[in-house]
Amino acid sequence: MLIIKINNNVSQTSIDRVRRKLSDEFGKYHEVSDGRGIVMIVTGYRSVANIGQFKRIEGVADVIHDFSGYYLAGRNYRSENTVVAVSGVCFGGIAIPVIAGPCGVESRTQIIETAEAVKKAGAVMLRGGAFKPRTSPYSFQGLGEEALEYLADARSRTGLPVVTEVIRAEDIGPVSRVADALQVGSRNAQNIPLLQALGRCNRPVILKRGMMMTLEEWLMAAEYILLSGNPNVILCERGIRTFESMTRNTLDIAAIPLLKQLSHLPVIVDPSHASGRRDIVPALCRAAIAAGADGMMIETHPQPNKALSDGEQAITHDTLKDLMPELKRFAETTGRSLW
Numbered sequence: 001m002l003i004i005k006i007n008n009n010v011s012q013t014s015i016d017r018v019r020r021k022l023s024d025e026f027g028k029y030h031e032v033s034d035g036r037g038i039v040m041i042v043t044g045y046r047s048v049a050n051i052g053q054f055k056r057i058e059g060v061a062d063v064i065h066d067f068s069g070y071y072l073a074g075r076n077y078r079s080e081n082t083v084v085a086v087s088g089v090c091f092g093g094i095a096i097p098v099i100a101g102p103c104g105v106e107s108r109t110q111i112i113e114t115a116e117a118v119k120k121a122g123a124v125m126l127r128g129g130a131f132k133p134r135t136s137p138y139s140f141q142g143l144g145e146e147a148l149e150y151l152a153d154a155r156s157r158t159g160l161p162v163v164t165e166v167i168r169a170e171d172i173g174p175v176s177r178v179a180d181a182l183q184v185g186s187r188n189a190q191n192i193p194l195l196q197a198l199g200r201c202n203r204p205v206i207l208k209r210g211m212m213m214t215l216e217e218w219l220m221a222a223e224y225i226l227l228s229g230n231p232n233v234i235l236c237e238r239g240i241r242t243f244e245s246m247t248r249n250t251l252d253i254a255a256i257p258l259l260k261q262l263s264h265l266p267v268i269v270d271p272s273h274a275s276g277r278r279d280i281v282p283a284l285c286r287a288a289i290a291a292g293a294d295g296m297m298i299e300t301h302p303q304p305n306k307a308l309s310d311g312e313q314a315i316t317h318d319t320l321k322d323l324m325p326e327l328k329r330f331a332e333t334t335g336r337s338l339w
């Protein structure tokens, strides 16, 4: 792809001249504006030969070729770390936010009780699925709209920002009325129309890694959201499929420092889906912090053994309460802190 950068201080006439030249030459191209200027991106083989002529146009700050399949998600676009704020909670800085909550919202009492425990333990954001894209059609599918109402209640009682999953583009509107951030699950990580629709919404997106996605494919999925206009993307490593059967997935620890090299986006870790078993969740949290993660998303349930989904990997509220100060101390030894 051919990338043309225009700085903020350039006149409208010059910008229009570049636009005209691009559409005459290539027809369709993408345009993204951020605080610093405008980025125009042309794809396709014909773009390869045209660096020189665009460099000469007045107002053009830079023209580059990028063959990686993503640009806005990469360090070439932005060398410093992006900080994504979710209703005041910042991901991507020194302080590490912990998100906790049940896999699925099961009742008003369950989510409120959990939200209160999450807050008391010191975690700063609540998770809970309303729409659950389950592998089996016979598994608990989430309470849908009803769950959104319970999440809103938990949010207003505790003040905790909420993240919940969207599985269809048409749910983005109703879910955004309640949720501070929208989650894309592993099963939808390459659902292109959903990613594009999330790119047009005004909520930060937590993009989970597809269970069989390479890091490059994942960054290209993020690129769909960024290219559609939403700059607030948080990547969530949640384990990948391997031959190992003692854990539900294999936490790809290497993904954390690698993504931090390749991308400016915050990277968080979900130790619950990565392992599928609560006994090793605390160890994976420490590993995530040691590897440089910018946040964590942990499943917790008032009675894990009675959970309607993912009970085996949910830690108890007591465990969360003990874990938080331990993670705080651990983060401090690595030059970080907990949010």
Ligand code: PEP
Pocket (backbone or CB within 6 Å): 103, 104, 129, 133, 184, 185, 186, 187, 208, 238, 273
């Ligand atoms: C979840 O967060 O409950 C979930 C379904 O996770 P994943 O999409 O990573 O499987």
Ligand code: MN
Pocket (backbone or CB within 6 Å): 103, 104, 273, 299, 309, 310
């Ligand atoms: Mn789950």
